Amino acid sequence: MTDFAATKALFHLPQGVIYLDGNSLGPLPKSAATRVSKAVSDEWGEMLITGWNKAGWMAQPGALGERIGRLIGAAAGSTVIGDTLTIKVFQALASGLSLRPGRKVILSDTGNFPTDLYMAEGLIKALDQGHVLKTVAPEDVAANIDETVAVLMLTQVDYRTGRLHDMNALTAQAQGCGALTIWDLAHSAGALPVDLTAANADFAVGCTYKYLNAGPGAPAFISVAPRHIDHIAPALSGWLGHAAPFAFDLDYRPGAGIERMRVGTPPVLQMAALAAALDVWDTADIADVRARSIELTDLFVTLVEAACPGLTLASPRDGYARGSQISFAHPDGYAIMQALISRGVIGDFRAPDIMRFGFTPLYIGEEEVRAAVAILAEILESRLWDRPEFKTRAAVT
Ligand SMILES: *Cc1c(COP(=O)(O)O)cnc(C)c1O
Numbered sequence: 290m291t292d293f294a295a296t297k298a299l300f301h302l303p304q305g306v307i308y309l310d311g312n313s314l315g316p317l318p319k320s321a322a323t324r325v326s327k328a329v330s331d332e333w334g335e336m337l338i339t340g341w342n343k344a345g346w347m348a349q350p351g352a353l354g355e356r357i358g359r360l361i362g363a364a365a366g367s368t369v370i371g372d373t374l375t376i377k378v379f380q381a382l383a384s385g386l387s388l389r390p391g392r393k394v395i396l397s398d399t400g401n402f403p404t405d406l407y408m409a410e411g412l413i414k415a416l417d418q419g420h421v422l423k424t425v426a427p428e429d430v431a432a433n434i435d436e437t438v439a440v441l442m443l444t445q446v447d448y449r450t451g452r453l454h455d456m457n458a459l460t461a462q463a464q465g466c467g468a469l470t471i472w473d474l475a476h477s478a479g480a481l482p483v484d485l486t487a488a489n490a491d492f493a494v495g496c497t498y499k500y501l502n503a504g505p506g507a508p509a510f511i512s513v514a515p516r517h518i519d520h521i522a523p524a525l526s527g528w529l530g531h532a533a534p535f536a537f538d539l540d541y542r543p544g545a546g547i548e549r550m551r552v553g554t555p556p557v558l559q560m561a562a563l564a565a566a567l568d569v570w571d572t573a574d575i576a577d578v579r580a581r582s583i584e585l586t587d588l589f590v591t592l593v594e595a596a597c598p599g600l601t602l603a604s605p606r607d608g609y610a611r612g613s614q615i616s617f618a619h620p621d622g623y624a625i626m627q628a629l630i631s632r633g634v635i636g637d638f639r640a641p642d643i644m645r646f647g648f649t650p651l652y653i654g655e656e657e658v659r660a661a662v663a664i665l666a667e668i669l670e671s672r673l674w675d676r677p678e679f680k681t682r683a684a685v686t
């Protein structure tokens with residue numbers, strides 16, 4: 290059984306703050322601060338260029354990918370980190386389309402995060418082979434899977450509502466029609482159990498700065514099913530995905546296995562933070578995290594609905610049908626969220642009217658849930674949010 294008091298003690302949480310935004314940016318694991326500082330002074334500072342070999346910087350993308358792979362049920366040797374999630378989406382999509390040359394449809398849904406859809410649009414233009422991006426409502430995905438689909442590209446947990454797609458069923462259905470699947474695990478990795486092997490998923494991508502707590506700008510990951518990797522000629526054919534980067538050949542040859550999904554120089558300092566953040570997962574069982582997350586989110590919904598009549602639940606009511614966040618809609622959601630933040634309860638806002646609250650049992654418990662709802666109810670009752678200062682939109686919402 291995971292000791293959540295012990296995991297909470299591993300994080301730096303600012304005084305007077307109830308942090309319900311770990312779904313956007315996880316808080317600082319205390320060990321990450323020391324690990325990064327050591328990487329700066331002992332490795333970069335003392336080793337200089339020799340750190341690539343001496344401190345093992347060059348091998349870390351594979352080693353860290355392996356640790357993430359274990360959290361998401363990926364086969365050994367099928368996960369690597371690097372770049373940003375946006376780039377990893379592009380790589381997965383380009384790979385998937387190249388494996389289904391006769392087909393032209395990328396199927397996704399209108400709940401997908403825009404960058405995933407934008408990358409599909411950009412890739413279609415660059416390829417110029419008549420591909421189309423078809424986006425349907427999340428509940429209509431299954432009905433639109435047919436023999437024209439090359440790749441089904443979905444984000445498992447909807448970033449706005451938290452609605453969870455059935456990865457196993459949709460993967461099986463897509464593969465039954467000869468299509469490949471790309472699962473974006475941005476709001477899944479570290480939030481709920483994922484088993485890519487059991488789902489027989491073809492590709493998975495995700496970021497490490499949300500529920501994995503590796504810090505702002507932390508690298509993304511990509512997993513490719515072992516049955517595909519040797520058949521992929523990477524579209525982003527960077528030198529660190531080359532079979533022999535230091536041979537400095539003039540021609541590209543893909544590296545062995547998942548190494549070919551590397552592109553350029555890895556972010557060494559961010560990898561130090563990621564390594565420390567992953568240590569937290571050595572003490573936590575994702576099944577316990579999931580069970581506790583459902584308890585906490587259920588409690589939040591019950592308390593908010595009892596105390597805040599103006600808010601409409603925008604997430605599935607069934608805990609098993611959603612990820613680890615709860616969203617409520619309100620026409621003045623932006624101002625209410627700003628008022629909440631001014632009172633130390635940090636969630637976020639997603640246009641047009643969604644207030645989003647992430648629940649991460651590693652450091653959030655029942656006490657924080659109750660206190661957050663009490664503050665929310667007070668803000669609504671006093672109309673504290675109805676002030677100009679809470680209505681000016683910042684660049685990041
Ligand atoms: C957070 C998120 C992203 C962000 O991509 P970056 O390249 O890290 O900025 C992409 N896709 C989904 C589904 C997300 O939730």
